[in-house]
Amino acid sequence: MSGLMTVVSLSYLVSAACYVIGLHMMRTPKTARNGNQLSSVGMFLAVIMTFIVALVKHQASAMGWILLIVALIIGVGYGVYKARTVKMTDMPQLVSLFNAVGGGAAAAIGTFDYLSQPNGASLAFAFSFPVILDLVIGSVTFSGSLIATGKLSGHVSGKPISFPGAKILNGIVVILILASIVLTIGFPTNVWTLVLAIVASLVFGILMTIPIGGADMPVVVSLLNAFTGLAVAMAGFVIDNQVLIIAGALVGAAGTILTLQMAAAMNRSVANIIAGGFGTGDSGTADAD
Amino acid sequence: MSQELYTNLAIFVLSLLVGFEVISKIPATLHTPMMSGANAIHGVVVVGSILVALEADSPLFYVIAFIAALLGAINVAGGYVVTDRMLEMFSKPKEKPNDDKGGEQ
Numbered sequence: 001m002s003g004l005m006t007v008v009s010l011s012y013l014v015s016a017a018c019y020v021i022g023l024h025m026m027r028t029p030k031t032a033r034n035g036n037q038l039s040s041v042g043m044f045l046a047v048i049m050t051f052i053v054a055l056v057k058h059q060a061s062a063m064g065w066i067l068l069i070v071a072l073i074i075g076v077g078y079g080v081y082k083a084r085t086v087k088m089t090d091m092p093q094l095v096s097l098f099n100a101v102g103g104g105a106a107a108a109i110g111t112f113d114y115l116s117q118p119n120g121a122s123l124a125f126a127f128s129f130p131v132i133l134d135l136v137i138g139s140v141t142f143s144g145s146l147i148a149t150g151k152l153s154g155h156v157s158g159k160p161i162s163f164p165g166a167k168i169l170n171g172i173v174v175i176l177i178l179a180s181i182v183l184t185i186g187f188p189t190n191v192w193t194l195v196l197a198i199v200a201s202l203v204f205g206i207l208m209t210i211p212i213g214g215a216d217m218p219v220v221v222s223l224l225n226a227f228t229g230l231a232v233a234m235a236g237f238v239i240d241n242q243v244l245i246i247a248g249a250l251v252g253a254a255g256t257i258l259t260l261q262m263a264a265a266m267n268r269s270v271a272n273i274i275a276g277g278f279g280t281g282d283s284g285t286a287d288a289d
Numbered sequence: 290m291s292q293e294l295y296t297n298l299a300i301f302v303l304s305l306l307v308g309f310e311v312i313s314k315i316p317a318t319l320h321t322p323m324m325s326g327a328n329a330i331h332g333v334v335v336v337g338s339i340l341v342a343l344e345a346d347s348p349l350f351y352v353i354a355f356i357a358a359l360l361g362a363i364n365v366a367g368g369y370v371v372t373d374r375m376l377e378m379f380s381k382p383k384e385k386p387n388d389d390k391g392g393e394q
């Protein structure tokens with residue numbers, strides 16, 4: 001490891017420790033705010049160090065830099081503006097929106113790296129497996145969280161929405177997703193495999209979320225949050241970056257525990273909520289509390 | 290299996306286990322802030338966005354990289370700020386919260 005990379009790797013390790021300790025401090029009201037701030041310091045460090053690596057190592061074009069800076073400025077500006085102006089009661093849908101874009105970003109990274117492979121190239125399993133999981137999970141959480149945002153804000157009806165043939169459509173979409181996974185892992189790269197994976201996953205995210213009632217939405221948002229964590233971890237495998245793997249896995253696991261606790265607090269089970277959504281359970285009780 | 294993949298896999302599995310243990314039982318009032326805080330942490334995806342953005346070299350890749358960076362930045366910046374606003378309520382002494390918008394002090 002060169003001197004620079006040593007410093008960067010150690011900084012990533014410090015960032016990861018900040019996330020873990022920060023998350024741990026968020027268990028109790030007293031230390032929760034400091035915990036979140038510690039985690040944000042770790043994040044700031046990771047981003048700064050990444051910029052330093054980018055400046056020193058990468059031969060990026062001027063165009064690449066300009067687009068990156070513009071995208072980051074718009075993104076940070078929009079995110080901070082929304083976060084500071086949102087009403088307290090509207091926060092859950094904003095969190096869901098931020099979760100959606102996180103999943104979208106993970107899927108975009110997967111798309112970038114898949115398309116970077118020469119067309120028709122055979123992929124190593126160590127690349128194809130995480131990249132397809134990244135694409136599928138990222139796309140599912142993107143569309144699913146957008147629907148959840150819509151339901152919480154009232155843009156989409158909060159009532160469970162079902163339609164004739166929903167089960168059959170679900171089955172078809174699941175088969176298409178499985179097909180895209182097999183095509184990505186077992187066959188050379190092909191743009192249509194990628195399109196199939198993304199479209200089928202986006203549709204699945206919608207189908208999974210629309211039949212669930214508004215009262216159960218917070219649990220669903222939490223579940224999708226855990227999914228996004230896993231998508232980010234997979235993106236970490238794809239681009240070989242440990243801080244993404246650590247943070248993603250951490251959120252994936254902690255988010256799962258949180259989801260179970262939220263469901264338990266509502267006297268519901270996660271399986272019940274999701275299965276209820278797919279019409280196999282009693283979705284009519286969705287608004288009972 | 291390459292050394293690199295083994296290292297990444299080990300990190301992944303151990304981080305999952307840390308994640309399962311790190312937040313034991315939490316009070317219901319903290320469910321939403323915790324969810325929001327975890328949401329901000331997966332905003333680390335912006336690091337990945339920066340790294341791929343600088344490899345872009347054609348219009349298609351510029352577009353994908355731009356989207357990745359934009360979405361990642363919204364996630365990370367918005368996520369931390371909104372979590373901090375939620376938690377502000379816990380650190381204040383119990384009094385009526387001022388209802389001026391965005392009281393970020």
